[in-house]
Amino acid sequence: MPDISQLSINTATVRARYSLPEILEAVARNGIPAASPWRDQIAETGLAETSRQIRDLGLKVSGVCRGGMFPANTQEGLAAALDDNRRAVDEAAELNADCLVLVCGGLPEGSRDLAAARAQVRDGIAALNDYARPAGVKLAIEPLHPMYCGDRSVVSTLGQALDLCDEIGGGVGVAADIYHIWWDPELEAQIARAGKDRIHAWHICDFKRETKDLLLDRGMMGDGVADIAMVRGWVEAQGYTGFHEVEIFSKDDWWTRDIDEVLQTCIARHREVS
Template structure:
């Protein structure tokens, strides 16, 4: 299929978080007939978990993912326990919102560390422990590989191959991958690793564009069609493996889209999804 279905569009709430609070985002999605949404934990905390769940039900929105858990590496036992307690809360919140998955940004090097292999081991150990909590509760965990530029601070899982390797070692019962084209478009092994993941592991698909040049490594993502990513081609590879879920727009854009009228941002998301998604 060339053109995506309009009803497959989801909005990651980061896309308009600077203009609207979570209640306004939920109401905006309903008003613009965007049927999927992926909220962030800090926004849910501000609105309240139960009020958020109630608003989502009232507006018949599907929670395509919950952002985020992870950040496993720690520099002390006390910090490790705090992180695991917080991840347990994230699982519980995702369940309360009936989220399709809890998205995991796994974390980078602990403060003051240069031990990348040690960080990888902490990520795997943390994932294993969190799976023990999430699996019996029925909440899928989605590892999101981030671009290598984030390896030090945000995520030392930087490729689909690394994510698949973790799934192989830990078992893919309730464990899979959130494929974000911003972070994975560059990967020469994309097609091979998407085939390797298969339908069972493909839990989420995030879209935006890579601007060339990029002015800010965190918050200068582009709207679909404004950059260099073949978003449609990547989507077709994911869907060829059986993925039938939502296409979640996630744009951090301090220089552009966070400055725009949020209703216009949502209208543009809908149009660009059909044109380039």
Template sequence: MVEPTRLSLNTATVRERWTLRQCIEGCVRHGIGGIAPWRDMLAACGVDEATRLIAGHGLTVTGLCRGGMFPAETAEGRRQAIDDNLRAIDEAAAIGAKCLVLVVGSLPQGSRDIAGARAQVRDGIAAVLDHARAARVPLAIEPLHPMYAGDRSCVNTMAEANALCEELGEGVGIALDVYHVWWDSDLSAQITRAGRNRLLAFHVCDWLVPTRDLLLDRGMMGDGVIDIPAIRAQVEAIGYDGFVEVEIFSHDRWWREDPDLVLGTMVERARTCV
């Protein structure tokens, strides 16, 4: 049972219908204590205005989505990715985000070298890490489900994320989304390995059976097969007491609903299914 004061709205959940300002006001209306904006919605609102609105309503920014996407075919492409991540770190600092979520990227166009992509990810994070440390913005590597290994992320398990963190050192942690890691028989051990300090964010939604689309068919908590309370118990057992962030990409279901109904459902399900 998670109270709404500990919930955070990832703005992707209602992005088809609400602006960032509407998301902020919606959180306040539903008693939701946290928000995690995406950068395009932040840019549309303006960083200064968003900072003012969020602080004025006393919301916690549980993360900024997202940095990452480091691998590229050319050195110039990799440099552009690094520049973009430096800007993302500045934006995260400006809005007081608890972390910058990294979806790290994967194979460049035409490449089949996933080990090479992983090396580019490590080098990319290393290249922005001093800036992130100086800005006091922790970088949260989000392992994505292996079905995104071809394009979105070559970090696909908690084990891989933990290994990267251990290689890179202070200032890098993990955003654990149950959707990506629920299936892993090694999950519990890897949560313990991560420990309290490395676990920067905890995201929830649900895995639907059947899943009709690789990207846009995530479920509301309780509508799928993930034992979310069991995973929450594991992260709390290592001392995690932060927010529970709800991020649902759902083209055919939740993105079509009235966002107030979506937030109301989130709050109810957080009490019964999380």
């Protein structure tokens, strides 16, 4: 049975009504040991202030969300994406994050060339890893459900993400998010292929049977159809001992609730069904 010492809260779970300082304070107040902040929230608060508050509260950082978004129509666009990703590495290093999560990016506007976009993702991650490794920052490729291939990620399966890891090497790994990968018939085999050294993050929520919004209607653990505990068992069988990071986008439900209610529910559901 999972323990609260393994729990982390991705700040997207409660960001609709609360600032990053308020979220971090609530995470600590509820006895949760870690959080994963988003870069726009870090920028709004200030990197130095965010780092100070995390240290003062005694929190750990399971990941920084997010780098990636590599594909572009021009060389200038590709260069700008890489520059922004280097800044993301700097932020992850300052916060001593377990990893920088990469949402790789979809097709550039007007393009139908999936192969070219995937090549840009590969080249972008390889170049970024040359910058991240000396900084001690692990890059975690997060495959997204195929419904996001057009606008958010041309990397849709754990197998595709691991193919990139094989090509790039250098310690690049994956972020396994149950919302995006629960459906994959090759999932158990691909988790075994990832092994201990390449699973850098484990994200949990639930996939609702009748979702109202493909982006903003994720379920709390236990409210959907994903067998979270089974997949966690596969992940932990590989030797993964990192945080279980709750990441819920829920505009009409969990985002409307009091932060302590949400966090207490996360604690209970993590223990009972995750």
